[in-house]
Amino acid sequence: MKILIIGHKGNLGHQLIKAFEGYQVIGLDKEELDITREKAVWQQLKSIKPNFVINASAYNAVDKCEEDPQEYELAKMINGEAPGYLAQVCSKIGAELVHYSSDYVFHGDKTEGYQEDDRPDPIQNYGRSKLMGEQAIKQNTEQYFIIRVSKLFGAQGQSEAAKKSFVDIMLELAEKEQEIEVVDEEMSCFTYTKDLAQATKHLLGFSDQRDFSNKHLNNPKSMYVYKKPHGIYHLVNEGPCTWYECAKKIFAIAGVNIRIKPIKAKDFPRPAKRPKNSVLLNTKLTRLRRVDEAIKDYLNTA
Numbered sequence: 001m002k003i004l005i006i007g008h009k010g011n012l013g014h015q016l017i018k019a020f021e022g023y024q025v026i027g028l029d030k031e032e033l034d035i036t037r038e039k040a041v042w043q044q045l046k047s048i049k050p051n052f053v054i055n056a057s058a059y060n061a062v063d064k065c066e067e068d069p070q071e072y073e074l075a076k077m078i079n080g081e082a083p084g085y086l087a088q089v090c091s092k093i094g095a096e097l098v099h100y101s102s103d104y105v106f107h108g109d110k111t112e113g114y115q116e117d118d119r120p121d122p123i124q125n126y127g128r129s130k131l132m133g134e135q136a137i138k139q140n141t142e143q144y145f146i147i148r149v150s151k152l153f154g155a156q157g158q159s160e161a162a163k164k165s166f167v168d169i170m171l172e173l174a175e176k177e178q179e180i181e182v183v184d185e186e187m188s189c190f191t192y193t194k195d196l197a198q199a200t201k202h203l204l205g206f207s208d209q210r211d212f213s214n215k216h217l218n219n220p221k222s223m224y225v226y227k228k229p230h231g232i233y234h235l236v237n238e239g240p241c242t243w244y245e246c247a248k249k250i251f252a253i254a255g256v257n258i259r260i261k262p263i264k265a266k267d268f269p270r271p272a273k274r275p276k277n278s279v280l281l282n283t284k285l286t287r288l289r290r291v292d293e294a295i296k297d298y299l300n301t302a
Helices: 013-019 038-048 069-093 125-140 166-176 193-203 220-224 243-254 291-301
Strands: 002-006 024-028 052-055 096-102 144-149 179-183 231-234 259-263 288-290
Touching (some): 013 193, 052 069, 069 096, 069 125, 144 193, 166 291, 179 243, 193 291, 243 259, 243 291
Parallel strands (some): 002 052, 052 096
């Protein structure tokens, strides 16, 4: 089995490389493949002939693409059109496509959270671009796994475009400030990239060798019998919280004593609207551990 990971230098991509260690993995980043160039996508994928294509690349400048039309066009190319190119080639060569989408495809007015089959209704350009990508994939292949995620945190990747996560930003601010103001709205689920990468691996039916008997190891095909059906999945750490509530968890776990003040979203204006409640409900898979445990693991290994 050959696994192609696109965006392997990013925050999620480099965790995927670690998760699939021991398998035949090929990593490509934007220097090797510009996924917005349809011809280049065809040439690379047809040459590599992967069994699985995992697209961990994305445009994620939420505010920038809201206020700048050119940035929105770029977001639509990377998040919207490029997944369709990948899906087309995967369909032709018989590969299965994994693509990561966002909780921002939802409006945010559903207080109980969103299941996988709820109707998307984005309220900002970033969410619209991510929904375009979902639709492009569905139109071009049946062998897809669309994984919706939310507020990723974890070790920073090697890519120049890799951003620091909320966890790291809060800890850095705590070293400089005596008091931090944090928005106590926009309920969602924070997600540890390490947990997401491992969950992706298991979703595709891969497992660690220690989980298999000798007869499984002697028959490589049997190592993939646990793959889930194609479709849309929600993979987030359990324990929805606001930015403020998450910051409190971070400082408590890290043992940082700092004043933290909850504020309204209107007191921290940003160009793009955020959903009030974009909690993703995982109804199809084994749930990931609670976010408190994930943050503690990250801080202990950072």
